[in-house]
Amino acid sequence: MLLCPVIGKLQHKRVVLASSSPRRQEILSNAKDLRAPDVVIGADTIVAVGGLILEKPVDKQDAYRMLLRLSGKEHSVFTGVTIVHCRSKDGQLDTEVSEFYEETTVKFSELSEELLWEYIDSGEPMDKAGGYGIQALGGMLVEYVRGDFLNVVGFPLNRFCKELARLYRAPGAPGAPRRVQRDSIPAVHTFEELGDADAEGSGSGPAPANAGREAGGVRPRAPRTREADLNGVTDSQPPLLAGLLELMYGFKASKVLLTACKLNVFDVLKDRGPLTAADVARKIDASVGGTEHLLDICAALGLLDKSDRGYSNTETASLHLASDSEQSLHGLAAYHDGPVWGAFTQLGRAVREGAAWTPEPLPQAPHERSTEETLQFMRASHGLSKLTAQHVATAFDLSPFTSACHLGGCTGALAHKLVQEYPRLQVTVFDLPEVVKLAGDFQTDAQPSERVHFVPGDLSSDSLPPADLYVLCSLLHDWPEDRLHGLLSRVSGSCKPGAGLLLAELAPAEEEAAGGAARRPPGLRTLGTGRRPRGPGRYQRLLQRLGFQDVQAARAGGLLHVVLGTRAAP
Numbered sequence: 001m002l003l004c005p006v007i008g009k010l011q012h013k014r015v016v017l018a019s020s021s022p023r024r025q026e027i028l029s030n031a032k033d034l035r036a037p038d039v040v041i042g043a044d045t046i047v048a049v050g051g052l053i054l055e056k057p058v059d060k061q062d063a064y065r066m067l068l069r070l071s072g073k074e075h076s077v078f079t080g081v082t083i084v085h086c087r088s089k090d091g092q093l094d095t096e097v098s099e100f101y102e103e104t105t106v107k108f109s110e111l112s113e114e115l116l117w118e119y120i121d122s123g124e125p126m127d128k129a130g131g132y133g134i135q136a137l138g139g140m141l142v143e144y145v146r147g148d149f150l151n152v153v154g155f156p157l158n159r160f161c162k163e164l165a166r167l168y169r170a171p172g173a174p175g176a177p178r179r180v181q182r183d184s185i186p187a188v189h190t191f192e193e194l195g196d197a198d199a200e201g202s203g204s205g206p207a208p209a210n211a212g213r214e215a216g217g218v219r220p221r222a223p224r225t226r227e228a229d230l231n232g233v234t235d236s237q238p239p240l241l242a243g244l245l246e247l248m249y250g251f252k253a254s255k256v257l258l259t260a261c262k263l264n265v266f267d268v269l270k271d272r273g274p275l276t277a278a279d280v281a282r283k284i285d286a287s288v289g290g291t292e293h294l295l296d297i298c299a300a301l302g303l304l305d306k307s308d309r310g311y312s313n314t315e316t317a318s319l320h321l322a323s324d325s326e327q328s329l330h331g332l333a334a335y336h337d338g339p340v341w342g343a344f345t346q347l348g349r350a351v352r353e354g355a356a357w358t359p360e361p362l363p364q365a366p367h368e369r370s371t372e373e374t375l376q377f378m379r380a381s382h383g384l385s386k387l388t389a390q391h392v393a394t395a396f397d398l399s400p401f402t403s404a405c406h407l408g409g410c411t412g413a414l415a416h417k418l419v420q421e422y423p424r425l426q427v428t429v430f431d432l433p434e435v436v437k438l439a440g441d442f443q444t445d446a447q448p449s450e451r452v453h454f455v456p457g458d459l460s461s462d463s464l465p466p467a468d469l470y471v472l473c474s475l476l477h478d479w480p481e482d483r484l485h486g487l488l489s490r491v492s493g494s495c496k497p498g499a500g501l502l503l504a505e506l507a508p509a510e511e512e513a514a515g516g517a518a519r520r521p522p523g524l525r526t527l528g529t530g531r532r533p534r535g536p537g538r539y540q541r542l543l544q545r546l547g548f549q550d551v552q553a554a555r556a557g558g559l560l561h562v563v564l565g566t567r568a569a570p
């Protein structure tokens with residue numbers, strides 16, 4: 001493909017690079033003209049290794065941890081790119097969005113401590129995804145690269161040019177752009193004025209299709225759809241239809257995954273070469289035909305690899321679906337296959353009869369739980385906590401605090417990570433008596449520590465243990481507004497001036513955070529709340545209203561966002 005004429009398509013266009021990365025500015029320097037935009041280009045680079053996502057290190061220790069993780073191993077670098085084409089028509093800004101991502105594999109040599117610290121002390125890692133700059137000193141750490149080198153630096157120029165070529169082809173031609181979104185939005189002078197997906201109230205119900213913010217006197221108008229543009233002749237399906245079919249079929253995929261977990265398929269295949277269906281069937285004590293069918297669907301879902309020699313686990317399956325792996329979500333799968341599945345199969349009856357029904361049945365009805373049910377819930381929570389604890393503990397520097405209380409801290413997985421990270425810190429885990437009683441059965445990644453104490457109690461009614469930092473993690477995402485406000489007010493009331501409140505909650509998927517899901521169903525992780533997931537902005541405003549100051553938000557790995565505020569003097 002001839003590339004130069006393609007990048008030249010941008011030459012006379014007003015291009016905004018929606019990125020502060022100096023590397024991206026350099027890579028695209030020939031294509032920019034900083035007047036009001038015709039095209040906006042955004043990009044984000046992350047590094048993925050062993051199921052973990054590494055962004056930019058927050059400090060030297062963080063850089064050290066990242067580089068250590070990469071040492072001697074292959075990792076993937078992903079850069080996601082969004083291209084927004086803007087056109088002003090009848091006073092409206094008409095936008096068309098296309099997006100893609102590129103993956104490059106990079107292998108690091110084994111890194112000695114000395115080399116690691118010399119490199120960290122050069123200062124180069126700090127503003128780089130994964131903590132290294134391949135184009136400079138970081139190049140010395142790299143054994144080989146498979147894929148686009150510039151993708152690692154932060155911008156996949158080759159793929160970008162190919163996308164441009166597709167975009168500037170005549171509409172309808174083979175390979176013409178996949179339209180991700182085409183909406184008319186009010187013309188505005190700057191892009192900061194565009195809608196805030198996380199604006200007040202967006203958490204209390206699905207936003208209307210034309211949801212947006214009134215800013216600078218600009219009033220949102222009803223969107224003119226692509227269909228309207230074409231006088232009723234449509235060449236694309238309404239966005240909800242694809243989602244609708246996914247929703248209809250989705251339970252089948254869930255049940256396959258949950259069943260394979262329950263039958264220990266991923267345990268049998270872990271650390272072994274490919275096994276035939278007959279081998280697996282023998283080990284899980286099941287029929288050969290049925291097992292083969294199950295394994296084939298798992299392979300189609302991307303959970304297993306299938307070759308002439310048989311079936312083997314994907315890296316993700318070994319990491320998260322085998323029961324004995326460090327980052328296992330086997331307990332979470334069992335919880336969903338058991339009580340959550342059971343609750344959903346009762347949905348019709350519960351709706352008809354008006355019985356209490358919730359998609360997360362156990363936390364809401366603690367008094368009705370048997371010991372085994374409590375354990376099942378704790379195993380689910382423990383797996384997720386172990387997976388996210390490191391990110392939550394290090395999203396902010398918590399070293400100024402000497403005592404913390406993790407409310408609903410369950411097995412203490414996060415508490416142990418916190419004391420491991422902060423040598424001065426004492427952590428109280430506050431949870432229901434039956435949970436505290438069983439917490440000793442669970443092993444955490446970190447060494448058991450005398451600086452972690454368990455206190456039984458109910459956080460909605462009992463007085464909270466004193467602490468200068470309160471922590472709430474993955475608890476509030478499916479709580480209704482009144483319950484959320486009630487708990488946060490209680491916590492705020494227990495905070496002395498200078499005390500902190502750290503909230504870690506499920507992050508809405510990127511597109512939901514950007515408002516792109518306004519016409520799609522809400523994220524599955526918060527299913528049952530009937531509202532779109534709350535973004536960090538919403539928690540920030542809540543804390544500010546409750547008298548917290550310096551409220552900051554950060555991303556903690558791929559799953560959570562974290563918000564930290566300090567209680568102001570009354």
Ligand SMILES: O=c1[nH]cc([C@@H]2O[C@H](COP(=O)(O)OP(=O)(O)OP(=O)(O)O)[C@@H](O)[C@H]2O)c(=O)[nH]1
Nearest residue numbers: 019020021023044045128129133134152153154
């Ligand atoms: O080998 C290299 N790997 C990565 C980089 C640079 O790292 C950052 C990645 O961070 P991000 O995608 O968040 O981009 P930002 O700089 O924060 O800019 P935004 O405003 O777009 O968020 C990026 O700068 C890469 O160039 C590198 O230099 N070498």
